Amino acid sequence: xxxxxxxxxxxxxxxxxxxxxxxxxxxxxxxxxxxxxxxxxxxxxxxxxxxxxxxxxxxxxxxxxxxxxxxxxxxxxxxxxxxxxxxxxxxxxxxxxxxxxxxxxxxxxxxxxxxxxxxxxxxxxxxxxxxxxxxxxxxxxxxxxxxxxxxxxxxxxxxxxxxxxxxxxxxxxxxxxxxxxxxxxxxxxxxxxxxxxxxxxxxxxxxxxxxxxxxxxxxxxxxxxxxxxxxxxxxxxxxxxxxxxxxxxxxxxxxxxxxxxxxxxxxxxxxxxxxxxxxxxxxxxxxxxxxxxxxxxxxxxxxxxxxxxxxxxxxxxxxxxxxxxxxxxxxxxxxxxxxxxxxxxxxxxxxxxxxxxxxxxxxxxxxxxxxxxxxxxxxxxxxxx
Amino acid sequence: xxxxxxxxxxxxxxxxxxxxxxxxxxxxxxxxxxxxxxxxxxxxxxxxxxxxxxxxxxxxxxxxxxxxxxxxxxxxxxxxxxxxxxxxxxxxxxxxxxxxxxxxxxxxxxxxxxxxxxxxxxxxxxxxxxxxxxxxxxxxxxxxxxxxxxxxxxxxxxxxxxxxxxxxxxxxxxxxxxxxxxxxxxxxxxxxxxxxxxxxxxxxxxxxxxxxxxxxxxxxxxxxxxxxxxxxxxxxxxxxxxxxxxxxxxxxxxxxxxxxxxxxxxxxxxxxxxxxxxxxxxxxxxxxxxxxxxxxxxxxxxxxxxxxxxxxxxxxxxxxxxxxxxxxxxxxxxxxxxxxxxxxxxxxxxxxxxxxxxxxxxxxxxxxxxxxxxxxxxxxxxxxxxx
Numbered sequence: 001x002x003x004x005x006x007x008x009x010x011x012x013x014x015x016x017x018x019x020x021x022x023x024x025x026x027x028x029x030x031x032x033x034x035x036x037x038x039x040x041x042x043x044x045x046x047x048x049x050x051x052x053x054x055x056x057x058x059x060x061x062x063x064x065x066x067x068x069x070x071x072x073x074x075x076x077x078x079x080x081x082x083x084x085x086x087x088x089x090x091x092x093x094x095x096x097x098x099x100x101x102x103x104x105x106x107x108x109x110x111x112x113x114x115x116x117x118x119x120x121x122x123x124x125x126x127x128x129x130x131x132x133x134x135x136x137x138x139x140x141x142x143x144x145x146x147x148x149x150x151x152x153x154x155x156x157x158x159x160x161x162x163x164x165x166x167x168x169x170x171x172x173x174x175x176x177x178x179x180x181x182x183x184x185x186x187x188x189x190x191x192x193x194x195x196x197x198x199x200x201x202x203x204x205x206x207x208x209x210x211x212x213x214x215x216x217x218x219x220x221x222x223x224x225x226x227x228x229x230x231x232x233x234x235x236x237x238x239x240x241x242x243x244x245x246x247x248x249x250x251x252x253x254x255x256x257x258x259x260x261x262x263x264x265x266x267x268x269x270x271x272x273x274x275x276x277x278x279x280x281x282x283x284x285x286x287x288x289x290x291x292x293x294x295x296x297x298x299x300x301x302x303x304x305x306x307x308x309x310x311x312x313x314x315x316x317x318x319x320x321x322x323x324x325x326x327x328x329x330x331x332x333x334x335x336x337x338x339x340x341x342x343x344x345x346x347x348x349x350x351x352x353x354x355x356x357x358x359x360x361x362x363x364x365x366x367x368x369x370x371x372x373x374x375x376x377x378x379x380x381x382x383x384x385x
Numbered sequence: 386x387x388x389x390x391x392x393x394x395x396x397x398x399x400x401x402x403x404x405x406x407x408x409x410x411x412x413x414x415x416x417x418x419x420x421x422x423x424x425x426x427x428x429x430x431x432x433x434x435x436x437x438x439x440x441x442x443x444x445x446x447x448x449x450x451x452x453x454x455x456x457x458x459x460x461x462x463x464x465x466x467x468x469x470x471x472x473x474x475x476x477x478x479x480x481x482x483x484x485x486x487x488x489x490x491x492x493x494x495x496x497x498x499x500x501x502x503x504x505x506x507x508x509x510x511x512x513x514x515x516x517x518x519x520x521x522x523x524x525x526x527x528x529x530x531x532x533x534x535x536x537x538x539x540x541x542x543x544x545x546x547x548x549x550x551x552x553x554x555x556x557x558x559x560x561x562x563x564x565x566x567x568x569x570x571x572x573x574x575x576x577x578x579x580x581x582x583x584x585x586x587x588x589x590x591x592x593x594x595x596x597x598x599x600x601x602x603x604x605x606x607x608x609x610x611x612x613x614x615x616x617x618x619x620x621x622x623x624x625x626x627x628x629x630x631x632x633x634x635x636x637x638x639x640x641x642x643x644x645x646x647x648x649x650x651x652x653x654x655x656x657x658x659x660x661x662x663x664x665x666x667x668x669x670x671x672x673x674x675x676x677x678x679x680x681x682x683x684x685x686x687x688x689x690x691x692x693x694x695x696x697x698x699x700x701x702x703x704x705x706x707x708x709x710x711x712x713x714x715x716x717x718x719x720x721x722x723x724x725x726x727x728x729x730x731x732x733x734x735x736x737x738x739x740x741x742x743x744x745x746x747x748x749x750x751x752x753x754x755x756x757x758x759x760x761x762x763x764x765x766x767x768x769x770x771x772x
Binding site: 077097098099101128129130131133134142143144145150153155158159195229325326327328329331360361363365 | 409483484485486487488489516517518521522525529531532537540542545599712713714715716718745748751754763
């Protein structure tokens with residue numbers, strides 16, 4: 001029998017950090033590590049957010065942790081969410097591998113008695129092949145099994161690193177890929193370009209450069225959550241870096257030209273999985289293909305450090321697909337908890353569900369060209385607004 | 386990664402035999418022992434459903450087999466064809482692909498199945514891993530404007546032993562002192578009676594399979610119906626055929642515990658890629674008090690450690706004897722995918738009673754205490770004349 005404790009203070013979560021980190025490492029989920037999540041709480045959490053974590057113990061040992069928080073405004077529906085979807089996906093509760101289902105039963109029991117009572121658990125960017133959606137649904141206490149509404153799926157490519165060495169990996173790519181990558185590196189070096197990673201001394205400045213470069217990429221190109229966060233995200237990087245930089249679990253890759261950063265890419269690591277969080281580059285230097293260069297360095301470094309996987313994050317952008325050799329998609333789903341407000345919650349969720357279904361149907365029914373035209377129109381309308 | 390894949394629908398057993406080495410390599414890469422061709426093709430030879438036809442989708446990337454979806458088309462009366470997995474509902478079966486290629490392979494599989502004739506009405510993914518990409522990937526990547534409705538209607542616990550401890554001794558140390566004491570006593574008691582645990586060899590195989598069948602059947606006497614008992618002759622042939630391929634490489638493991646040269650407990654397991662799957666077991670009720678079944682299971686675990694396996698899966702079902710040895714749970718589930726076509730509403734109406742019955746049973750389980758559930762089971766057994 002496991003013991004579940006509801007934690008309603010950020011300090012209470014912070015006190016679990018060493019054991020919590022061991023779970024993040026065991027599950028290879030760097031985005032759920034305490035250094036990352038606690039930095040999110042300090043710099044990025046929405047105003048009014050309330051921590052509602054559930055720590056699950058077997059005897060004295062922490063065997064599971066679900067660091068939920070209550071969103072201040074769920075459109076009248078009280079949502080329990082996992083922190084950090086503004087920044088990175090593949091969010092999930094943590095458990096000793098193999099114990100997800102018993103941990104889920106303990107989490108559910110605690111959440112069913114939590115105050116305020118959740119109307120919904122949101123799974124945002126959770127692994128499609130994960131256990132948690134099913135387990136938290138199946139183990140919810142009471143005679144009614146909560147409805148689980150899955151809204152949409154997004155691809156999330158990765159580099160498996162199964163070749164064992166960077167040289168073997170390159171040899172397995174097409175000759176066109178190899179030639180292009182080598183040419184890119186040569187041209188950048190000949191132009192005096194320098195590739196480096198942020199150190200403790202440069203981290204704050206590099207994080208600010210990251211935010212600036214990321215924002216410049218999104219000028220007139222739609223919406224980015226990171227742009228909205230701005231300096232708060234730079235502060236979060238610096239904060240998480242305090243704890244993760246020395247162990248090589250946070251890497252901020254920079255490309256400099258004439259002493260000026262022209263590209264930045266952020267990676268975090270746990271349990272052998274290196275996660276590409278996001279990046280940005282200076283459009284004026286597009287000819288150097290800085291994002292490809294930086295990613296190539298990341299692949300080489302991942303092999304050198306003996307990583308098991310390089311997760312390229314949510315979204316199947318062409319530059320990621322050039323490197324990827326696998327896809328581990330993510331889904332968005334909502335678990336509506338049984339209770340007196342269930343009908344109301346369902347009614348409030350219907351709009352989102354219908355919108356996502358219509359969008360999915362349109363994507364299935366329309367040609368890629370038409371989808372591209374519609375996306376362009378949507379961007380223009382947003383720009384006009 | 387984005388290059389289109391070639392999907393081939395295979396209905397010729399000879400073509401499948403050609404694919405078997407690459408197919409087997411996939412089963413090993415995925416750690417899915419019962420998805421290996423030796424198991425699935427032996428099943429097809431001895432236990433095909435009436436009127437069934439092979440509809441296996443092999444997916445190649447250039448010369449490399451990257452996925453295989455071993456479906457068999459089974460007519461279910463007029464106007465309905467179910468595409469089920471080869472091997473019936475053998476645990477943890479399903480399509481398999483190189484890790485990371487599931488979604489592009491699913492697109493190729495879905496496209497091939499949508500074009501295949503006769504066309505399926507239902508894709509039944511039975512006893513597949515809960516954490517599988519395939520049901521969702523097949524639904525999402527099915528061609529056409531309609532996404533096939535997907536219904537996961539049953540989830541069943543499947544207890545597992547992680548062999549990450551490194552050695553049997555370390556694993557025993559990690560288990561509680563109560564478990565250790567109990568298991569040591571079981572071993573002492575069995576040894577005191579002259580008990581010997583062994584694994585089946587080519588010389589003993591036929592007799593051992595017969596003993597396994599006998600011990601399994603004796604466990605079920607007066608306790609209902611066992612799928613193994615009712616298909617004893619065919620399954621004996623399946624086991625002997627699989628053993629002919631995988632006994633030597635340790636991927637077919639039949640453990641026996643003997644007292645005075647007589648088998649009193651047996652445990653049958655399959656292995657691939659570090660994963661060991663228990664198929665079933667049996668024991669002589671006369672020696673149950675000594676714990677002969679526990680001794681046999683313990684021997685299987687010890688041997689798995691010695692062979693460097695990663696995990697032992699006791700298979701679906703939450704029986705106490707499985708939970709006692711387990712340190713994790715990795716459930717399996719039953720999922721139906723309805724193929725969009727004009728007669729889909731009719732198919733939906735035809736599968737609805739099955740799904741409703743299972744879901745009602747599950748709802749009842751949630752609503753009733755374990756004590757009430759046991760009373761109902763006893764009552765049911767009496768009504769059916771099994772009590």
